[in-house]
Amino acid sequence: MTRRPDRVTVMSPQTRLALQDHRSSARPPSLATRPDSLDDSARLAVLLRVHRRLAARTMAIVFAGVFGLPILVALLPDLTDVRLLGVPIVWLLLGVGLYPLMLLLAHRHARRAELVDDRLSRRPGGR
């Protein structure tokens, strides 16, 4: 552990840069290594609970798609005979249609995460 101070300087140029741009008082660089306090633990518990719930909800949709869509395709093998403009509709869904849906899901998640950020991040010395 004697090398610990050295290692902090390895990552600090970036951290320092990032902190300089913003309210550096809101997030002292020592936060990562500061000993736990009761206040911090309570704040973290709330942050983690809300962010985890949001993350779990989005990931549930992702994994429902990852596991569900192949099952759907496997159960309905004649799906390739249903066509739109001559192209099997499943091919169109997989080749084109899923991408806008993923973008929509990502956009919605990011917006909700930002709302959570705004609501929960009133740090001592912050906003």
Next chain:
Amino acid sequence: MVVAGIVLVVLATVVVGTHGVRVRSTGDFLVASRSVSTRVNAMAVAGEYLSAASFLGVASLILRDGVGALWYPIGFTAGYLTLLVCVAAPLRRFGAYTIPDFVEGRLGDPRLRPLAAIVTLTISGLYVVPQFIGAARVLRGVTSLPYWSGIAITATVICGIVGFGGMRSATYMQAFEYAVKLFCIAVPAAVLLILVHPAERHAAVSSDRSSFASATTVEFDRGTTLVLTEPVAAAVSSGPGGPSQEVLGVGEHALPAGSRITFPAGSQVPALHGTNALGGPAWRRPLLDLGGFGHPLFGTWSVLLATVLGTMGLPHILTRFHTAPTGRAARRTAVATIGLVGLFYISPPVYGLLARSVAPQLSLTGHSDIVVVTLPGLALDTGAGLLTAVAAAGAFAAFLSTSSGLLLAAGAAVSHDLLPRARSGEQEIRRLRAGVALVALAAALVALGARDLDLGVTVGWAFGLAASTFTPLLILGIWTDRLTSAGAAAGLFTGAMLSSAAVLVTVVTPPGRGWVAVLLAEPAAWSIAASFAVMLGVSHLTARSRRPATGALLLMHSADD
């Protein structure tokens, strides 16, 4: 024309990569001083991510294995959803540049650095060698230049630019390459769709076995076994004698290397032994039965898991998100990247499907891996040269941008993570430059030696390895306070060993069938689970050595703007 197109892309890359760039600090070199706008950064992420596997591989897999290969780009894109949800903002706020930095900063144990650095190096190496080989195959396929020239060009250009300007150069270069790639994949695809005969368009999506539109001569430069389901009268020459007219009956036909067969117009395209017949029911069904193991649903799931969870473990991609100024910007970058990557992936399947009707012989000869570049020449009489040049230029844009990010990540692993700390910023930058050059040289040598490498296997290995090592580490390190350094080390080791051993066993043993074979060929599903379980289990056993993590977790989950 083809050479001119490639030279143009290489020159433009050099100009964009070096124009107005001066590196003043390590922060400049590694993360472009974290001042890159969301739009440019998302283009750079997409530009870096869309590699040879995306530009060339997807189309070739569709031609060879079938429509199930559409799941690859879906997984590649969905990987950014996982990255957005699980790591983008927290990892950016934590401020560690490399994964070894994160591991040490979060768990407070410098002993984990070398292990994490070696995994970084392995993933980057498995990913960069196929880029070099792809460059060599494209150059040899469309020009008369020798195999090594593609490798030499790619390695030299990348070393020059990245060594010169680090991440600052790489950012603008990669953002530029995204635009180049999108243009070079989408425009020839659209032109091909418009110009090919309507009957060929129809045959590309038909529900019948594919057939040769005109009499087609196929040269087999490797020993091959063909499977016929209807007899065909063809001119066959195997060996020194001239061609003889033979009727090939239903069943398997083993051909020695060097055979030539001329199939008559309208005859059915035979299948290669062990693969799906072109346009047959298994080819048309959108599931991945790679290698014909007979468990397509499991195969599809495993590939999806490896790509959806592996993307967030790729070191060169994670590094890109550190160039965003805040956690919020990192999230928005991930969202924009999903849009850009998805936009790109609409085009590659067009080549794979059109090749089925225009150039089905490519599925028989093992030359399908550069179908994106060769298809225009086979499909069109006029304008083919220009389209081939455009596609080849786009492929080079893919090799250059992906390799630059990978070499930067691998070079940093050597100089920043494995070596002891530099005494000064200047020494650190000098070392990073040397690290990039060293890794480029090593990768070029491997690429020279491994000509016949199956690029799909190698890139799949990289994704599986990332998904079984860094992904569990990041998820447990960011979202729980349970992880201990012993748990992290045990999990990294287990995941790396299991996913690599499975690939090696599959490569060296003869192809098999059944569950054992498919579990070894597609290890992601169980190796990811094993890595998570070992990390959690060992962390639980060593819970007494757990470091207080409240501060680190607060830092990662509190807004920073």
